[in-house]
Amino acid sequence: MASKTGNAFDFDLFKRLLRYTNPYKLTFYFVAITAILLSFFAVARPYLLQVTIDDSITPKDNGNLIFYVSLMIGFLILEVTSQFFFIYFANLLGQNVVRDLRVNLFKHMLQFKMKYYDKSAVGRLVTRAVSDIETISSIFSQGLFMIISDLLKMIVVLGFMFYKSWQLTLLVITVLPFIIYATRVFQKKMKIAFEDVRTQVADLNTFVQERITGMKIVQLFNREKSEYNNFKNINDRHRKAWVKTVWYNSIFFPIAEMSTSITVGLIVWFGGLQAVNDNPNITLGVIIAFIELSQMLFRPLRQIADKFNTLQMGMVAANRVFGILDTDSTISDEGEKQLQSIKGDIEFKNVRFSYVEGEEVLRGVNFTAKAGETIAIVGATGAGKSTIINLLNRFYEIDSGTIAVDGIDIKDVTIKSLRSEIAVVLQNVFLFADTIMHNIKLDNPDITEDDVITAAKQIGIHDFISSLPNGYHYNVKERGVMLSSGQRQLISFLRAYVSNPSILVLDEATSSVDTYSEQLIQEATDKITKGRTSIVIAHRLATIKKADKIMVMDSGEIVEMGTHDELLLKENGHYRKLYEVQFMAEESI
Structure with missing residues (x-):
């Protein structure tokens, strides 16, 4: 133009x-x-x-x-x-x-x-x-x-x-x-x-x-x-x-x-x-x-x-x-396949990605997650943990490699059907200036108010929501300022759970959450990850221990993979050092 x-x-x-x-x-x-x-x-x-x-x-x-x-x-x-x-x-x-x-x-x-x-x-x-x-x-x-x-x-x-x-x-x-x-x-x-x-x-x-x-x-x-x-x-x-x-x-x-x-x-x-x-x-x-x-x-x-x-x-x-x-900055949505009732198998095969050309954030990442497995990702800030979440949802296009769900390259499926099977709970929760009910349903006609209330009871946060003025119809105002950070995260857990996803992606940070909310979040985490494939950017030792597999990332690469006990046995291993610095005090408490 x-x-x-x-x-x-x-x-x-x-x-x-x-x-x-x-x-x-x-x-x-x-x-x-x-x-x-x-x-x-x-x-x-x-x-x-x-x-x-x-x-x-x-x-x-x-x-x-x-x-x-x-x-x-x-x-x-x-x-x-x-x-x-x-x-x-x-x-x-x-x-x-x-x-x-x-x-x-x-x-x-x-x-x-x-x-x-x-x-x-x-x-x-x-x-x-x-x-x-x-x-x-x-x-x-x-x-x-x-x-x-x-x-x-x-x-x-x-x-x-x-x-x-x-x-x-x-x-x-x-x-x-x-x-x-x-x-x-x-x-x-x-x-x-x-x-x-x-x-x-x-x-x-x-x-x-x-x-x-x-x-x-x-x-x-x-x-x-x-x-x-x-x-x-x-x-x-x-x-x-x-x-x-x-x-x-x-x-x-x-x-x-x-x-x-x-x-x-x-x-x-x-x-x-x-x-x-x-x-x-x-x-x-x-x-x-x-x-x-x-x-x-x-x-x-x-x-x-x-x-x-x-x-x-x-x-x-x-x-x-x-x-x-005229800006051509859209994700290519040329896939014709529809993901429906999937098992939840995930595979990253030699995935490379860079936000800025020439500065790779992921450098040949390879891993698989079987249906129903919970994979915990740990590593220092900037290691590439959140990037995996972004790429699985196709928020960005990978430079090379393949990401597959149930053996199907995610580029071959429609973006709508892909994201319909994945629910994400982010560390920084965004809520619209509307009621709690609207923030959970997001105008999805397939989700009723009864579905929301039933799901809230199942993950243990119904009492918290009911205690608010107007309950589920409480207006949280712009960006959810009327709620604490822990309460906002509980709402995001319910939003993910009620959509009944096949795959759950979770950033479970609780750095600014009170003890009561943290306990509710832990219970909610256990509930919503049960029986579905889950990728968790783990910040708590309890979550890491329960994971079927732990991926340790450093500088855009997976440097170690295994269970909690397996990784602790590696002398001078990345996970063992991280455990000694970050998690040992938590375990003693």
């Missing part, structure tokens, strides 16, 4: 945007027709004014005067009605386009790899999906059709002016090239200025979103003053970007107004001389009509510049939105 910052207008981008009006062709054509009618109604008024002056006021004909005034009122009513339909349906078209575009954008973003979100600021994406798309609606409500309407008015006005007096028209046209040149320069400058404005808006949104989300860190480390100063600098850049647009407006519009005044003066001077010298083609009515016609010629030109500002902002926003729509 083209992005031509210095150019006044990108027609390829505009044509692409117009495709979103195809489902609303009837509305589009109706708005276009009303724009044409408005251009003719606009000329009717000065023409009737001229006729009224020359045929009624000058000869003092009262009968004609009443007739022409009534005619002007009738045309005014038609013009106002057309204006109403024009504005309403232009805005309606814009909102329809915005709705469809926003839905397409969000649908596209739902398919992105996690790698895309790893590198993208949340605030910037929110800006694209909300304010940028809303700005696009102004292309139709205030930009495109307004400009078309104004251009039609100018064409009809010029044609009528030539018809009435070519001499006065040429006089008006002598000023026109200067206005057109100034408008052209203005448009180019405003395009660059609005690019900067949208960039600064996105930066401001990103900064505010991140600081509000991380306010606890800001206050814990006494960074209030530093972040305040950073915000002042970003906000100042935002102000400067807008001031630049104000500067260009401040120069252009006075020049345009001065040019209009000069034109009126020339009409009065030249037309007055012709009328005094009894030129039959230039009467008092024609002079007054030309004054109004010149205003109608220059006013749309000034408005076109103003509307072009709106159009430019919309086009800049469209360029950014289409930039996301």
Whole structure:
């Protein structure tokens, strides 16, 4: 997609945007027709004014005067009605386009790899999906059709002016090239200025979103003053970007107004001389009509510049939105096989993977998990434990090797069916600003409230949920802030358990969990891992001991594998060292 910052207008981008009006062709054509009618109604008024002056006021004909005034009122009513339909349906078209575009954008973003979100600021994406798309609606409500309407008015006005007096028209046209040149320069400058404005808006949104989300860190480390100063600098850049647009407006519009005044003066001077010298083609009515016609010629030109500002902002926003729509960062979902009622066998065969090209995180990982087995993964931070979880769910594409479930390469199955058979409990639990029931069901029609309550009783957390205000319908607020970290993790256990997965992936960290919640989590872990294949990033010795197999990872490789007792027998082994440093004190307790 083209992005031509210095150019006044990108027609390829505009044509692409117009495709979103195809489902609303009837509305589009109706708005276009009303724009044409408005251009003719606009000329009717000065023409009737001229006729009224020359045929009624000058000869003092009262009968004609009443007739022409009534005619002007009738045309005014038609013009106002057309204006109403024009504005309403232009805005309606814009909102329809915005709705469809926003839905397409969000649908596209739902398919992105996690790698895309790893590198993208949340605030910037929110800006694209909300304010940028809303700005696009102004292309139709205030930009495109307004400009078309104004251009039609100018064409009809010029044609009528030539018809009435070519001499006065040429006089008006002598000023026109200067206005057109100034408008052209203005448009180019405003395009660059609005690019900067949208960039600064996105930066401001990103900064505010991140600081509000991380306010606890800001206050814990006494960074209030530093972040305040950073915000002042970003906000100042935002102000400067807008001031630049104000500067260009401040120069252009006075020049345009001065040019209009000069034109009126020339009409009065030249037309007055012709009328005094009894030129039959230039009467008092024609002079007054030309004054109004010149205003109608220059006013749309000034408005076109103003509307072009709106159009430019919309086009800049469209360029950014289409930039996301054109981003090819989706996981390939070309598999045709469906996973249903699987046993749960898992095999990693020579799997290599890197988040950043050339920096391998997994280096030829090989292991198998038989149906019903629990495999505990241990190792230092950065060893590659969480990466295995990400790859099994196809959040990322592996560099080479094979990952198979029940002997089927996961690339050959649909992503939906794969993830339907796997449930994940992450260390950092995310809850939506909604009820506990919604956070567990996630609008899955196959899960009833009775299913949720039954599952909660089975894993021993029904009493905890029932003790909350409104029980299962307790609203946990944004990111689940109304619950402790242990309570949030219990909710995530229930969410995984109620989906009845064939494979369970569990990060069972309890570093910030109270003793009571930890006991519930241990009981829940035992319950939900029973009878299903489980891969557990283990942090507690109790879980590790119960595992059928322990994988010890170091620097992206599996360096040891076996049971707890087998691995302890290896002198100077990785697991034995880890046990002596991390787990021995826990066992003694």
